[in-house]
Amino acid sequence: MELSPSAYVDTFCRDRLPPFPLWPELHFDLPELHYPDRLNCAQRLLDDAVSRWGADRPCLLTPTERWTYGELLCRANQVARVLVEDFGLRPGNRVLLRGPNNPWLVATWFGVLKAGGIAVTTMPLLRATEIAALYAMSRPAIAVCDYRYLDELAAADIPGLAVLAYGGPGDLDLTRRSAAKAADFTAVDTAADDVALIAFTSGTTGRPKATLHFHRDVLANADTFSRHVLRPRQDDVFTGTPPLAFTFGLGGLVVFPLHVGAATLLVEQATPRQLAELVAEHGVTVLFTAPTAYRAIMSAGVVDLLAGLRRCVSAGEALPAAVWEEFHAATGLRIIDGIGATEMLHVFISAADDDIRPGATGKPVPGYRAAIVDEEGAPVPDGQPGLLAVTGPTGCRYLSDPRQTAYVKDGWNLTGDTYIRDQDGYFWYVARSDDMIVSSGYNIAGPEVEKALATHPYVEECAVVGAPDSQRGTIAKAYVVLRPGAAADDATVKALQHHVKQTIAPYKYPRAIEFVTALPRTSTGKIQRGELRERARKATG
Incomplete structure (x- = not known):
């Protein structure tokens, strides 16, 4: 395998790609996936x-703003001029x-890529220690931050990091700097396989993994899942809840709509009721969110506000058949379920319209292949559970991380999910194969909460596992052994x-805590998380 000549002066990312023998198999089965060697x-x-x-086409909408394609460009x-000049x-x-x-985050993302930079989009709720850890992995030269989120970035105390704020007061704000710049910029002539973005996983051990994705990868997801399953139209209006730091959100709220000339409604924060109201108010036709x-939305009694929707997409966690059936009965809409991974960038198994079987995730998206294998990589018969293995035009490339060999085996990407394939080729979710907790679409690593x-x-010691929950699917539950004297x-x-919320991103906090006198352990002293998961299941069953 050979990469195209890079446009990058700073070779940090290319130098830290995994060795070629550790890459997954990549294949470009569809004609639209044959991109030119030079591509931004x-x-x-x-x-x-x-x-x-x-x-003049509408592009980025908010509850109070409207940007055209020309204004975003x-x-x-x-922004590119500010960054460079x-x-x-x-x-x-x-x-x-x-x-x-919001629009300025999107404008900055595009400005970074046009200038030949590599976008490292992070969750806005991350705390200082988490930001510092991501900085240590990716070594950004500049940070561009919404002014309302500067405190934790400042608390990360990163020497030498240039910080540029937007949306706030002062002449040095990015919005004011940008207004003083010329509105033209020639995009850097990047290679199709130059790294465009670094996306972080939650990491089952609590230590994130940095995934490297090329310029061609960004388009490949639009030319597979979006083109062949979602099938958006130019007159669509997209919206959804996933942050743009999630590749699910980046694809569904930026890449897919712009790929076809559609508009997208960006929402900073919304309750289910508010989300439904925004869908109705702004004529939204495509919705991306978690089960x-x-x-x-159904529980809040506002499902009628979704009458204008044409497409509903669910990902981030398994979609229960009962939720699919109830939503279909209430709206006539067929939710498009899908499974994706940060390592793969977006959805690779899904189904739409008459191809949907409620409760099944679907079939491999055109351009991808999937199989069920055992621990040794051998195929598992249909109807039997095994590990989900995937290949396609995108795949796992960790930045300087020995865990590459765990995710990629024999050319396959192993997602960490247990699935069953039926005789008709549909894939049915069984469980996560690791310690990841998927709650309301958010990935939470139990060891990080611990x-x-x-x-x-x-706290003397503790263990955190996923517990079933009727509202969120799964929640983080902590089993805690207290020190003497603690009530x-x-x-x-x-x-x-409260302590966890102040230490790491607030959405990771344990929503249930049970005090125990001791944690179950193996003969070698390892915590028996499987026993705790079963205990949590029985407690809610």
């Missing part, structure tokens, strides 16, 4: 869209992005939950 995905998605459909070009960005430099879903949100809990003076009461539960 920002230019393809934005400049080419303006050339093809005109500058203008601001992305100006004011901050000395060089091709291949990483730029950390931090903020909620939890569809269930909550580490945060263990720093509280009341096993509601006040201690609240104190521990």
Whole structure:
């Protein structure tokens, strides 16, 4: 395997790609996946869209704003100029992005890629210690941050990191800097296999993994799942809840709509009721969210506000057949379920319309192949559970991480999910194969929550597992052994939950805590998490 000559002066990412023998098999089975050697995905998605459909098409919407394609292109070009002219960005430099879903985050993402930078988009709720860990892995030269989220970035205390804020007061704000720049910028002539973005997994051990994705990968997801399963139209209006730091959100709320000239409604935060109201108010036709949100919209009694929807997409966690059936009965809409992975960038198994079988995730998306294998990589017969293995035009490439050999085996990407394939080729989710907790579409690593809990003076030891929950699918549940003198009461539960929220991203906190006198262990001293998971299941059964 040979990579195209890179446009990057800073070779940090290319130097840290896994050795070729450790890469998954890549194949480009569809003609639309045959990209030219030189490709800048920002230019393809934005400049080419303006050339093809005109500058006046609606592009980015918010509850209070409306940007056209031309305005987004203008601001992305100006951001690129600020980064290059004011901050000395060089091709291949990483730029950390931090903020909620709004137009300036999108403009900055495009500006970074046009300037030849590598976008490192992070969850806005991350705490200082988490930001510092991601910085240590990706070594960005610049951080661009919504001014409302500067405190934790400052608390990370990263020497030498240039910080540029947007949306706030002051002449040095990115929005004001950009307004003073010319509105044209020639995109850097990147290679199709130059790294465009670094996306972070939650990491089953609590230590994130940095996944490297090329410019061609960004388009490949639009030319597979979006083109062949979702099948969006130019007059669609997209919206959804996943943050743009999740590749599920990046695809569903930015790449897929812009790929066809559609508009997208960006929502910083919304309850299920507010989300349904925004769908109705703004004429949304395509919705991306987790099963939890569809269930909550029905529970809130506002499902009638979704009457204008044409497409509903669910991912991030398994979609129960009962939720699918109830939503279909209430709306007539068939939720498109799908499984994706940060390592694969987006959805690779799904089904739409008459191909849907409620309760099944679907079949491999055109362009991808999937199999069920055992621990040794041998095929498992249909109807029997095994490990989900996938290949396609995208695949896992960790940045300098020995865990590459665990995710990629014999050319297959092993997602960490247990599945069953039926005789008709449909894939049915069974469970996660590791310690990842998937709650309301968010990935939570149990060991990371344990580490945060263990720093509280009341905690002697603890273990965190997933527990079934009727509203969120699964929640993080902590089993805690308290130190002598600490009271096993509601006040201690609240104190521990507050401590975790202050230590790591708040959505990771244990929503249930049970105090125990000891944790179950193997003869070698390892915590028996399987026993705790079974205990949690019985407690809610």
